[in-house]
Amino acid sequence: MDEREDSRPPEDVALDERDRDAPPAEATGELDEDDRLKPEFVRDVIDLAESGEAEAARERVGRLHPADIADLFELARSDERPMLAGVLGDMLSAEVLAEMNDYVREELIDLLAPEQVAELASELDTDDAVAIIEDMEADEQQAVLRAMEPEDRAAIEDALSFPEETAGRLMQREFVAVPEHVTVGDVIDRLREDGDLTTDFWEIFVVDPLVRPVGTCQLSWILRTPRDIAISDVMRREQTLIPVDMDQEEVALRFQKYALISAAVVDKAGRLVGMITVDDIVHIIQEEAGEDILRLSGAGDGDINEPIRETYGARVRWLVANLGTALVASSIVGFFGGAIEQMVALAALMPIVAGVGGNAGTQTLAVTVRALAMNQLTDSNSWRAVFREMKIALLNGSTIAAIAGTATALWFGNPALGGVIAAAMIVNIFVAGVSGVAIPLLLDRLDQDPAVASSIFVTMTTDSMGFLAFLGLAVASGLTSL
Incomplete structure (x- = not known):
């Protein structure tokens, strides 16, 4: 077996093995038929935490997906959340915060030191990190940014420079781009050997010397093409480009209209600066649809966790x-x-x-x-x-x-x-x-x-x-x- 076939960091492999060993939540009785946490499970975890049985509470929660752990905090009372966060400790991970309701997340972030928030944000893609930091008070936001590594801080500050609910806020800065003169084999070798590349992507962007997108190539095409074929002969030149200042609702409409999985984001000069993926768009579609209904009724944000x-x-x-x-x-x-x-x-x-x-x-x-x-x-x-x-x-x-x-x-x-x-x-x-x-x-x-x-x-x-x-x-x- 080629040593390059699995170039993921060891911790990623360990995480995958742990996830494979853990039974799905629905199989162990935490979720009901609608994939919601059962009330008795929520109450049991909170009772265990309140009674000082931290290990038992952590064992119950350890089988949950990050999105379900986020639901657990949302279902708990406001006065119970700090205690629950203290008991679960590192289970309140960056992935959990990214899945959490905005108001609940703000409550919990207020309990953390800027250094802790910075560490959590550094573990996330830029768009998720921005979602955590953007609603903080200006002084707290600056404290968190100062505690981050220069590269991460620069990426988040760049994202925060764009207006809210635009593609610049929504996009990920982590993407894979290659020049159009390389071969399929060159691309495969780079994907295997470059440990700094993002691990979550579905297509590769082909760029010219000025880093302007000239085409896109799905991973499936690369895997099915001989190594000596030029990437320019495999790529699709027609692609949907997203201006960096486009409103997120317009972005969602483009994804829906053209059935996109991901799309390149370009600045005013046409240079590739990021990408948006469909998993982010699902949240946007839900958010925008909910906003319109609530605005029709004059109900504000309509969030049950809103103060x-x-x-x-x-x-x-x-x-x-x-x-x-x-x-x-x-x-x-x-x-x-x-x-x-x-x-x-x-x-x-x-x-x-x-x-x-x-x-x-x-x-x-x-x-x-x-x-x-x-x-x-x-x-x-x-x-x-x-x-x-x-x-x-x-x-x-x-x-x-x-x-x-x-x-x-x-x-x-x-x-x-x-x-x-x-x-x-x-x-x-x-x-x-x-x-x-x-x-x-x-x-x-x-x-x-x-x-x-x-x-x-x-x-x-x-x-x-x-x-x-x-x-x-x-x-x-x-x-x-x-």
Whole structure:
């Protein structure tokens, strides 16, 4: 056997052997059928730690994957986490911190000295190390950076120089690049002999003398190609390059659109400066999708580990804004107060018109915000989307109007009242459909996040128009008067 066939550091081999010997967590009963830690397991570990049986607690936790150990800390109470960290010791590894919820990780990092944080960060890829360090206070961040090796510190400082949620923050600085004049054999020899290369990669980037990507070559192609073939004859010249300042949501969309496993990141001069892999993109897709849903509801980060004060601040400002917009609808009702006094049935039916219109607007809004986030809705098809929602709104409005109008006429024995509510339903659902697509499109054109404020304006529009259409038609039809 060629001695170069396994050039991994001895500690990596030992780690692999330990992992092979350890039974999977689901086989030993720690996880349920949904791959979540069982409550009784979590409670057992915490009880062992609290009772001073540290070795027993460590033995139970030692069979878990780093992601499951991170879950264990997240499931523990805030006041139990410091004690648990002290008992588990080095099991609170860099890999565990990288998998951990941001708020929980911040709690635990506050317990560590800067030198300890620096040591943990040095064990991770740059993108994971940045995720640990970027949210620290400025003075603590500098203390950690000073404790790091110069090479690691330079890489992290470079990453922190880019805006948050951009490819520069997300990318790994560790990648494999080769010049285009080498052969497949040269590449294989380098991969075997160079102990400083990153160990996790799926493709090799081929670069010109100015370190600009000219192609990419998957490892499987290299393994199946004779050694004397030039790498330039194996590589694929067409590749998706990610600008270093691209927003992470756009990066995720490119990975999804082109089915990428990894992609090269280039600076403004077109030089290769890093790579992004699909495992990072999975987290981004989940994070961005969750953000849009939470923004639609004005719920802030929506994290159950977020401090109460921050959650309160994020939610209350949108409730105050909602209170202001609700006054618009309330003023319309007040204007028709005399008409409502003459015909009490109007008061009973008003919420139905407004409520159905609000639901119709929410449906359209959710579809529109998602389409904008997925780049499915652009300047080239926005008007088509508006007209489509108009047609759907008219169909929905006609159906609901027929049902509501008939039921109202039979219940109150008043066909005219049934006709009024039917007409109001059509008007309000049509307005809801148009506003549900037009408001987020307008906010997007104004470079505002359509997921943040759209719901408040759509709700105000549907409530106001629902009351105005219903009460206004009732007065216009002679059912009642002002």
